Amino acid sequence: MSLRFAADCVVLDIEGTTSATGFVVDVLYPYSRSRFGSLLTERAAEPAVRRAAEQVRALLGEPAADAPRIVQALNSWLDEDRKATPLKTLQGIVWSEGFARGELVSHFYEDVVPALRRWRAGGVRLHVYSSGSVAAQRAWFGHSAQGDLLPLVDGLYDTENAGPKQSPGSYRAISEAIGAPPGRTLFLSDRPAELDAARTAGWLTAGVRRPGEPYYAQGTGGHPEAGSFAGIDVARAGSGP
Ligand SMILES: CSCCC(=O)C(=O)COP(=O)(O)O
Numbered sequence: 001m002s003l004r005f006a007a008d009c010v011v012l013d014i015e016g017t018t019s020a021t022g023f024v025v026d027v028l029y030p031y032s033r034s035r036f037g038s039l040l041t042e043r044a045a046e047p048a049v050r051r052a053a054e055q056v057r058a059l060l061g062e063p064a065a066d067a068p069r070i071v072q073a074l075n076s077w078l079d080e081d082r083k084a085t086p087l088k089t090l091q092g093i094v095w096s097e098g099f100a101r102g103e104l105v106s107h108f109y110e111d112v113v114p115a116l117r118r119w120r121a122g123g124v125r126l127h128v129y130s131s132g133s134v135a136a137q138r139a140w141f142g143h144s145a146q147g148d149l150l151p152l153v154d155g156l157y158d159t160e161n162a163g164p165k166q167s168p169g170s171y172r173a174i175s176e177a178i179g180a181p182p183g184r185t186l187f188l189s190d191r192p193a194e195l196d197a198a199r200t201a202g203w204l205t206a207g208v209r210r211p212g213e214p215y216y217a218q219g220t221g222g223h224p225e226a227g228s229f230a231g232i233d234v235a236r237a238g239s240g241p
């Protein structure tokens with residue numbers, strides 16, 4: 001059964017929704033883990049690295065934490081899959097360089113790219129909102145197995161420029177930035193708590209529930225449910241779904 005929405009734009013979660021969590025955890029996480037040491041020592045003076053290191057110290061409540069202590073904290077957050085903003089910033093630096101060198105190629109479920117093209121051809125704007133940093137998102141969409149998907153995307157949002165994904169205020173901030181009414185904005189995610197926050201902000205929601213993903217057993221928490229993007233029809237509000 002298809003879900004039908006009248007919406008002007010779609011906002012996409014990545015991990016568990018457009019792409020497999022297993023790929024992120026098995027391929028991307030080890031790639032960043034093995035490079036944090038050199039990033040935090042050899043490149044500590046780079047503004048983005050220095051700023052993220054300060055954010056880690058603040059989160060730890062340890063103003064004097066040195067590079068090995070920061071690396072230890074990052075690795076334990078990786079073990080927990082904690083979506084801490086400085087962890088995501090540092091991963092984004094490492095991953096973008098890996099994608100640019102051709103050492104990484106991103107994964108999208110096979111139903112995703114045809115649906116993105118279909119919705120966009122119908123005049124629907126596409127945005128991304130992920131815990132992964134904007135730099136990581138840009139690299140992810142720019143270096144997929146299906147080619148460069150960035151031309152399909154109108155805007156990228158993360159926990160730095162929008163806020164935490166389980167906070168309704170973040171969705172309000174994105175509505176403000178993209179200039180679309182909340183009631184004509186559809187959020188697709190695998191996590192019920194994110195969908196709840198989006199709905200509180202007045203957005204349309206659909207839970208994407210894919211077998212094998214961590215939130216599959218939990219269900220969508222009462223949000224409309226789709227097993228893949230193939231089962232989601234989006235038409236611009238006013239043009240009839
Ligand atoms: C290109 S981002 C890589 C995935 C990632 O690190 C992440 O945290 C994604 O979380 P999401 O909010 O998309 O579920």
Ligand SMILES: [Mg+2]
Pocket residue numbers: 013014015016017189190191
């Ligand atoms: Mg997700």
